[in-house]
Amino acid sequence: MQWDAWGAPEKHKVLSDGIKGLLQQALGVTIREPSDRAADDVVLAPSALSGQHLAALAGIVGERFASTTHADRLLRSGGKSTLDLLRRRSTAPQNAPDAVVTPGTDAEVADVLRYCAANGIAVVPFGGGTSVVGGLDPVRDRFDAVVSLDLRRFDALIDLDTDSGIATLGAGVTGPLAEELLGAHGFSLGHFPQSFMFATIGGFAATRSSGQASAGYGRFEDMVQGLRVVTPTGTLDTGRAPASAAGPDLGELFVGSEGTLGVITRVRVRVHAVPATTVREGWRFPDFETGAAALRALRQEGAVPTVLRLSDEAETAVNLATTDKIGEETVTGGCLAITTFEGTAEHTAERTAEARAVLQAHGGTSLGEEPGNGWEHGRFDAPYLRDSLLDAGALCETLETATTWGNLAALRTAVTTALTESLSAQGTPPLVLCHISHTYPTGASLYFTVVSAQADDPIEQWRKAKTAAGDAIVAAGGTITHHHAVGVDHRPWMRDEIGDLGVTILRAVKDAVDPAGILNPGKLIP
Numbered sequence: 381m382q383w384d385a386w387g388a389p390e391k392h393k394v395l396s397d398g399i400k401g402l403l404q405q406a407l408g409v410t411i412r413e414p415s416d417r418a419a420d421d422v423v424l425a426p427s428a429l430s431g432q433h434l435a436a437l438a439g440i441v442g443e444r445f446a447s448t449t450h451a452d453r454l455l456r457s458g459g460k461s462t463l464d465l466l467r468r469r470s471t472a473p474q475n476a477p478d479a480v481v482t483p484g485t486d487a488e489v490a491d492v493l494r495y496c497a498a499n500g501i502a503v504v505p506f507g508g509g510t511s512v513v514g515g516l517d518p519v520r521d522r523f524d525a526v527v528s529l530d531l532r533r534f535d536a537l538i539d540l541d542t543d544s545g546i547a548t549l550g551a552g553v554t555g556p557l558a559e560e561l562l563g564a565h566g567f568s569l570g571h572f573p574q575s576f577m578f579a580t581i582g583g584f585a586a587t588r589s590s591g592q593a594s595a596g597y598g599r600f601e602d603m604v605q606g607l608r609v610v611t612p613t614g615t616l617d618t619g620r621a622p623a624s625a626a627g628p629d630l631g632e633l634f635v636g637s638e639g640t641l642g643v644i645t646r647v648r649v650r651v652h653a654v655p656a657t658t659v660r661e662g663w664r665f666p667d668f669e670t671g672a673a674a675l676r677a678l679r680q681e682g683a684v685p686t687v688l689r690l691s692d693e694a695e696t697a698v699n700l701a702t703t704d705k706i707g708e709e710t711v712t713g714g715c716l717a718i719t720t721f722e723g724t725a726e727h728t729a730e731r732t733a734e735a736r737a738v739l740q741a742h743g744g745t746s747l748g749e750e751p752g753n754g755w756e757h758g759r760f761d762a763p764y765l766r767d768s769l770l771d772a773g774a775l776c777e778t779l780e781t782a783t784t785w786g787n788l789a790a791l792r793t794a795v796t797t798a799l800t801e802s803l804s805a806q807g808t809p810p811l812v813l814c815h816i817s818h819t820y821p822t823g824a825s826l827y828f829t830v831v832s833a834q835a836d837d838p839i840e841q842w843r844k845a846k847t848a849a850g851d852a853i854v855a856a857g858g859t860i861t862h863h864h865a866v867g868v869d870h871r872p873w874m875r876d877e878i879g880d881l882g883v884t885i886l887r888a889v890k891d892a893v894d895p896a897g898i899l900n901p902g903k904l905i906p
């Protein structure tokens with residue numbers, strides 16, 4: 381992972397003439413050349429961890445796994461939101477964790493947490509570093525120092541129960557490593573968020589992540605069968621049986637707890653056989669409302685694909701779903717939808733035929749395999765484009781929400797209007813694109829991509845726009861986040877989301893497992 385951009389440098393995207401034209405003509409961006417940045421030139425606030433504390437932590441995890449080097453601190457100074465990337469471009473001194481500790485066993489995690497609790501040191505668990513909500517911000521709160529607790533050494537397939545279809549994976553296993561380890565035994569997890577290449581099993585659980593195949597395999601919490609969580613006051617194993625009536629599900633307390641209640645060190649997940657067949661298809665709908673109604677019918681009538689997504693008119697027009705062709709003239713028109721079916725050949729054929737009938741009856745026209753294959757080819761690459769857009773002088777960020785089918789159109793209008801009005805009022809009218817990529821029998825998510833020219837202070841520019849969008853989401857009855865989680869950025873709306881009593885309950889749990897309050901302060905819980 382790069383310190384100031386997404387992913388691997390060799391995948392850097394050069395902006396095509398089509399995209400540059402769009403930026404200049406539609407958004408008034410004055411294209412600038414990317415400037416060279418070197419990690420060594422970044423100024424970090426000096427480490428506030430005393431030599432005595434560093435030595436004690438090194439005594440727990442081993443000298444080479446307790447680091448205060450510039451490179452280690454810089455890489456863990458935040459996640460990969462646009463605000464993070466803009467901050468990394470700053471020449472002013474930047475905030476960073478005071479040290480990075482990388483334990484290798486549950487006992488070491490427990491000892492680190494106990495030491496930090498006893499000595500007033502905040503701890504930020506670190507998975508793949510892909511948070512887009514400030515979940516990794518090195519917040520000290522009332523403490524003198526903050527350490528990043530990196531889970532990357534928890535990188536093993538610990539157990540695979542092939543009869544039950546349950547794998548136990550270390551929290552630091554990344555998406556590709558999980559598929560490789562399971563694939564060797566003929567199994568797959570099937571969790572493919574856009575951050576798949578770098579995000580980890582522990583991070584997926586800590587944030588209630590949702591992948592591109594959520595229609596078929598469910599959200600990550602649907603896959604979780606159990607967790608091991610190490611807290612400053614003890615260790616908990618959840619998920620004894622596939623179903624249980626033994627009171628509230630304690631595992632659910634930790635799924636989505638974003639490192640504020642404990643450190644997840646292993647996750648038991650449901651896995652399935654690697655599918656024998658994959659069939660992709662593109663569909664054209666005359667408009668977003670017609671397409672959304674067709675997706676709803678599919679969810680409610682059965683024949684649900686593994687992947688099901690619908691781009692709005694604007695997203696279809698700029699080919700956002702097919703990253704290789706962004707900015708080129710679209711031949712699709714209307715709204716592009718994509719379906720993918722996976723399974724045995726017979727099962728796939730049967731369900732594809734059923735789904736086709738439903739989509740056609742609801743105004744869809746098949747475009748054949750090509751659009752689906754084009755989407756699949758570039759499905760993890762769009763984040764590289766954001767880096768190039770930021771370098772060129774454009775602002776680019778995404779945000780997401782979800783609501784019931786009955787409220788979907790109103791929520792989409794409210795968010796689009798809020799973003800458009802806020803950015804236009806700042807002199808940078810935006811392009812707001814939207815798609816549905818996660819569907820349920822009762823509703824769906826809405827995922828917005830916003831592009832505009834950068835103002836003089838792009839951090840403040842986006843903060844204003846994001847506040848307007850967040851307020852609009854709450855007022856229109858949506859959730860403040862469908863899968864990006866809460867972190868720092870969505871915390872202002874948490875009380876609206878769960879109410880005063882909800883906040884009291886979360887705080888009570890936090891007091892029980894983390895009485896000193898060292899775990900990820902300033903995140904999730906208002």
Ligand SMILES: Cc1cc2nc3c(=O)[nH]c(=O)nc-3n(C[C@H](O)[C@H](O)[C@H](O)COP(=O)(O)OP(=O)(O)OC[C@H]3O[C@@H](n4cnc5c(N)ncnc54)[C@H](O)[C@@H]3O)c2cc1C
Nearest residue numbers: 507508509510511515573574575580582583589590639644
């Ligand atoms: C380009 C891009 C695309 C994305 N696409 C998607 C998407 O399609 N779907 C989706 O759901 N999300 C997406 N995200 C958001 C992000 O990838 C997810 O939130 C992911 O689950 C985070 O995993 P991670 O391992 O990187 O965790 P990190 O970013 O390292 O951490 C996320 C939060 O969880 C905590 N945490 C991490 N590991 C643990 C642990 N083991 N125990 C306790 N707490 C822990 C951290 O303290 C932090 O608060 C995207 C992000 C980016 C940058």
